[in-house]
Amino acid sequence: MSDNAVEVKNLTKVFRPGLKKEYVVAVDNLSFEVRAGEVYGLIGPNGSGKSTTMKVVLGLMAANKGSAKVFGLDSGDIRARNEIGFLPENPYFYKHLSGAETLRFYGKLCGMKGRALQDRIAELLQLVELEGAANRRLGGYSKGMLQRIGLAQSLIQNPRLVILDEPTAGVDPVGSRQIRDLILRLRDEGYTVFLCSHLLEQVQEVCDRVGILFEGRMRREGTLDELIAIENQTSMTIENASPELIAEIQNLVRSHEGTRLVEEGHSRTSLESLFIQIAERGREGKS
């Protein structure tokens, strides 16, 4: 068995839309690996080939050239799919089923039954904080709840690899934060997570390594440090600095030849963090 959770080698996928003669190259000679136990983010604009790559890895599509392997098994192999949990973008499950019934259905598809399945359903409902909505039909779930039940179904058979396609698409910041926290928890529990997103801030928060896809080709790949560090710049954050101390530091920087102060100012929180803080304060005020 391979140490890599996912191995994509020289993958090429070409589509011919409708009956037209011209071809669209969705993925062009793409190669990358997702190591077991890491969180790997594939980012890129819409139409860059992220979802197509995922579908090939899931065995929902066949490659025109190259290969995709999951834990050393061909992605079309049924045994490979037992190791994968998948949450598609905007998942629509059977609306006539309740949250618990949905998990039971997917659990049974994975060969689970009896007490083990019941316990796993309870455990996952607790994990995604949907115990209170377990018996409600999915038709009455909000977008965020659907994403969370989707995440729970992806974990039902305790897979080694979780593939998430735009896991927070269309979810409000609070729901998005819950999903982000769940991904971090999965990472800590040893799951390998392979996600696609165009929400860069979120990818930056959760991913160990990132691949940047553009027009079906891998443009950059590496750890976040490697990708976003500016080698010849250093930043410091100082708390309670007096104007005199700041002036002193500025003078010191000027006194060194070739050194330049590029930027200074107050640290800022992100709009997302500010929104979350306000929402959480509001929730605490209510309770």
Place this chain on the structure above:
Amino acid sequence: MSDDPPPSTEATPRRTPRAAGKAVPIFSLGRVATIAASTVTQLVRMKTFYFLLAFALVVVAVGNFNIPATPAKELSMIKKVAFGTMDIFAWLFAIVATALLIPKDVEDRTLYTILSKPVRRVEYLLGKLCGVLGVIAVSLVAMYAICALVIYSRESLFVSAEYEAMVASAQYTAAEIEEQLSLIQQQGLRAELGIAVLASFFKAAVVAAVTIFLSTFASSSLFTIIVSILLFLIGHAHHMASSFWLHESENNMAVQMLVKVIKILIPNYQLFSFSEGIVQGEAVVAALVWQMGGLTAGYLVVFLLLSLLVFVDKEF
């Protein structure tokens, strides 16, 4: 200052990866049963059984018509209309219910989550077909129960009225009364009518298998429904039409080939009309029932294989 935890920037994660899962059977009847059960739940919760109310209304209305005929003829008429309606409801239900299933799963992307689990495409198709057949079987049993109730109540009414009238007239011997009542009972509720229901099930099962095949490449449920109905109508008439065309175009190879291809591809639904004779009181030939059962199983296997041929490499 952000309250967020600092992002992880480990080049090689120190976390312990999870262990491999248990082995997966190559083919699992359990997975087929799970998909079949889910299909039944889906159709039940889509309130498809509401059509039974419409059926009950038709049968009760027919049962209460006062047709100017002898009791035996009136019973025969009620049976013909009730079983004819049952047959139409069964194949129509088979088409509509089946056509809704696969295209909806594709459209809603539910299929992604199902096929990304250790489920083979043949298991998915088989599960869907079994689920639909289960619902059709239950519907037919329910419709038969409604029919049986109406026929039995009318039969009892006719028998007691006829008996009282014959006894009151004092013109008939016991044997004559017995003979007259048996004539009425012959057109009443008989065990053989169950075979007519089975014939309707056979026909609806083939219709469902053809519809499943169409829905594996159709782009919408509406297209599937329309084409399935068309094929059903052609399947009812093509035997007669093909004999005519083959006779008329003796020297035209192209027409002959086309007609032969149609004859092979489209099931001959006319064969399943043997139920009409049973409803009219004809004797049931056991060999014919077995033959039709075998033919149905053959059609199911062929159309399931054709569906699989399209579905197995289909990209979503």
